[in-house]
Amino acid sequence: MNDFAISTTALKKKYGWKKEAVKGIDLQVPKGSVYVFLGRNGAGKTTTIKMLMGLLARDSGKTEVLGFDSEKDPVSVRSRVGFVAENQKMYDWMTIGELIWFNKSFYQTWDDKLVDSLLSRFKLTKDLKLKNLSRGMYAQVALILALCQDPELVILDDPISGLDPVVRREFMESIIEILHEKERTIFFSTHIVNEVEKLADHVGIMHEGNLLVSMPVEELKNNVKKIRMIFDDKIPDDIAVAGLLKKESSGHEVSVIVKDFKKEILKDIADRYKPKTSEIQTLTIEDIFVAMVG
């Protein structure tokens, strides 16, 4: 058994002849981590998750989830993974109670107490029909189903997209509370970065089928820094910094975002461009994300 809840090696998937959705990614999600999988729409996040869940055949590479090959043994994977898909649709003609009963029958482990507790937390009752629920409530039901099977890993594929900010915040708070109660691996795919910032301890950023980064949040924040420089005179045209991701200038001020940041870079800048002042700023994940894929 390895220490990764999710592990992919050179994972590739192509749609049709030309469109390469996933271009050979190596993804490792440590057990017990909250891994936020970021990427713009169409970056290949959902395709990767479908392959992890065994819903889509990979073209090449390997996908292991909790030690099981997700293509060869998808049932073992699904029995251990709680999954909420993007815009999850369930059987609207069922009541919440029926849906819970239906879902429960597929799992060996099922926590009825947790069901009741989550229902009361979300102010939901079993006799409500799904078709009568708001989008937020609908997402909450999907979350209940994903969590109450007592999964080792929860994969959330952009469950908050389409929710209004209030509901979104409420949903995220629920997740944080539940996570505190029991330690699980969470794999959270989204493009709405600010909501997941306080949740994440690992981050992966997908862009056009490639996994640009995959590391702990702190490491990423140390790795990607913003250097703010103020000049007395004219800003030099030829500011070039190793690992430059983004450059912004305004008046006498220039900001550069660099990856693989080292303190020597600051000294090098001071020597070459002689700014009046320069300072290092730590970025939010959202800033890093925008800098990397924007």
Add this chain to the structure above:
Amino acid sequence: MKALIWKELREYRMFLVAAVLLLILVKAASIILLNAYPLHKDLGMYFAVTGWTVLPIFFSFIGSIIFTSEFSQNTKSFLLTKPCETAKIFFVKYFTGFGLLIALDILSFVLTDPSEMGKKGTFRDYAILVTYAGSLSVLSYSYIIFVSLITRQTLASIFLAPLIVVPELVCLCPFMVCIYYYCRWELVMPLISLLLISTNLALSYLAWQRALVKDIKPWKVLARAGAIILVIAWSFHLIISIQSQLQLSSAKAKAEKAGFDFNILDKLCERIPDEENAAANFREAERKLDVIKAKYDSSDMAREAGNSSVWKELRNFNIQTDTIKLTKEQRAKIVKFLAEDKEIMNLCNFIKKGTALKKYSVWNDAVKFNAFYESHKNLKNLLMFTECRISALSEEGRVEEALEAMNVGLKMIPDLVRLRVYYITSSYGYSSDYSNMVRCLLNVPEDPKMIPYLKDLMLKADDFKNLDYIENWFTGSVPMIYIQYYQEMMDARLLQERAYVGFDPKSARLYTNFIVSPYLKKDATSYLLKSTSLMKDFKNSAEIKPPDPTAFGEYPVFGLKEKILMNNVFIYATDVFRYELAYRNDLKNTDIDLFKLSAALKIFKIQNGEYPDKIEQLVPDIIPEIPGNLFSKKRMVYCRVGDGFGISSDMQKSWYRSEGIYLDR
């Protein structure tokens, strides 16, 4: 699994309730309307058919939702992420719908009383209807499910389902034909349905599995699966074709070794000196016959007779068999007509030149079987005319002309027998035509001047023994049966399949030759091997016993597959033939004895004014002794019938022919 089944039942419960209510409604409507219109005998049947077919088909349409709803409501990813094999999900969905459909089918059959069909059907009829109706609904269901997994849309699947039927039938045609030929007819439809349902199930599963998980486009799945089925099915057909050809070749080789002559037809036709001319002559004869028929129709006799059945028989030249039914006046007119008719005179002269078979357009044409039949019929008609003419000339006392006419008739008989061999399976070997004809010579006037002539005829009768056109036909006849049945089946199949194929005859022929022929060859092989076996038995057996007439029972025409029929007929035909051949000389001698006795009876009447009360009165003045029956050795049976007499051998009681002679004066 319980939850999956529950989910399907729960989801479509309203449809189920609606379907059952509809069934009950149909039943209630049938009861009410049948009470209101009890005499409308078809009303019950309409409701029964409605209940049996419309509802299950309706439900099969509903069945399409079982899969498409997962796509249209976008719930498939929710379902597929459950820890359950996708195969299990598929089969639970498929067979839940299937089970409901069967349950609904059964319910509809239970609610529909078979007596409402408008007639009392046997259980067998009922069972067949149930099978067909059930198969139809299940088939519809399987097609719609398959197409629904390709299109993933309910409405499209309903409309496109019929379009998938034809290509699938083309792909599976070899298997279906195989089932058709090898299975009992009751099982054909269920087994073909099973084949189609299994194929649809496999294709549906592929479409579900490959398209959902492997992310292959549904139409690609369809194309690949179709190509695989096509290759497998037609490879199977190729193997069957090669195998049947090898079997047939092997059977032919065995048959040739046993003494069959497969070129007998060509050899027979080689006897025709001038085929073109013979065919032209034959057509000319046919034309002349039509002229004569027209003349009959316009005669005073026709006007007098009107549309009576007697006249119709006469019109069809069955004069001899119905002579005793005629009044004296009618008979006198016919006699005069036949004796004086120049057309018939000319026709007889024409026949002297010889008629012949039409070799061309015989085997190469689908109508060859009819050509043989028609030729035989026409020739038989000519012979009938000749017999009538002999009879008429004899009655006029023109005995020389009567004898000349008989010689003309005798020339026709070989061709008649030959033609008969081609189309009548049960008439191989012995022919009674010549005995029928010569007895017409006995219709002379009751004039003492005729006594020497009659005595001369009695002496000449022994010459008839030399009339032997039969013996050498044996080795040709049995392969003829084989060839004939093979051809006949091809033609029958061709005609039958014209309706199936629904196109022009060329398409039907292509279908017959390309798809059906391996199975016909297999049947032909079977016949040929049987005939080879019979031929060997015939050659090896010293004594041949007459077949048991009861062993054959009724002619097995209805309710059995053709091949069973053909096999039975084959044995029937060959056994009768063997019997006739074995006793051929005895039969001929019996005929001659009967003829001699008839002549003697005629002499007795001329001398005494009436026929004798007992046959022994002929001895010793007219004949030295009464000939005994060849088989029972008892005396022949004699009785007076009205103004005439009847005389018969014990062969008259035989099951296959009558040797009796009836004369009316």
